[in-house]
Amino acid sequence: MSGPSRAVPDPGMQAERTTLAWRRTALAVAVGSLAALRVGATRSATTAVVLGALGLVWAVSLWWSAHVRAADALVRMRAATGTTCQECDSPDLDGAQGVHIVAAALGTFVVGVGCLAVVLVLAVTR
Numbered sequence: 192m193s194g195p196s197r198a199v200p201d202p203g204m205q206a207e208r209t210t211l212a213w214r215r216t217a218l219a220v221a222v223g224s225l226a227a228l229r230v231g232a233t234r235s236a237t238t239a240v241v242l243g244a245l246g247l248v249w250a251v252s253l254w255w256s257a258h259v260r261a262a263d264a265l266v267r268m269r270a271a272t273g274t275t276c277q278e279c280d281s282p283d284l285d286g287a288q289g290v291h292i293v294a295a296a297l298g299t300f301v302v303g304v305g306c307l308a309v310v311l312v313l314a315v316t317r
Contacts, residue, residue, distance in 0.1 A: 206264035213257030216295070220302070221250035227309065238312060242305040249298045256291045 224246025231239030 206261065206268065210257050210261040210264070213253060213260065217250045217253035217257060220246055220253060220298075223302075223306075224250060227306070230309070230313075234313065236309060236313065238305070239309045242302065242309060245305075246302055249302065252298070253295060256295070260291065 224243045226243075227239045227246060228243030230236065231241075231243055
C-alpha cells in the first residue's frame with residue numbers, strides 16, 4: 192500500500208477559494224468599520240470612531256495577507272506541477288502562515304470586544 196499522494200489534487204481552486212474567503216472577510220471588516228465610524232460620528236462616540244479606524248487598518252492588513260498568501264500558493268502550486276513563474280516572487284511564508292491566522296483571530300477578538308463596549312456605552316447613555 193502506498194502513502195498519500197503529494198500531487199496537488201485541485202491545482203488553483205482551493206487556493207483561490209481561500210483567497211476569496213480572506214478578501215470577503217476583509218471587505219466585511221471594512222464595511223463594519225465604516226458603520227462604526229458613522230455611528231461614532233453621529234453620536235459623538237469617540238470609542239466607535241477609534242474602533243472604526245482600527246478596523247479599517249485591520250481590513251487593509253487582511254487584504255494584504257490574502258494577497259501575499261495567494262502569491263505564495265501560486266508559487267507553491269507551480270513548483271508542485273513542475274512549471275515556473277518568472278514573474279512570481281515567492282514570499283516564503285513557511286514560518287509566517289500561523290502569524291496571519293493569529294493576527295486575524297486577535298483582530299477579531301479585539302474588534303468584537305470593542306464593539307460590545309460601544310453597544311454597552313450607547314445603551315447606557317440613552
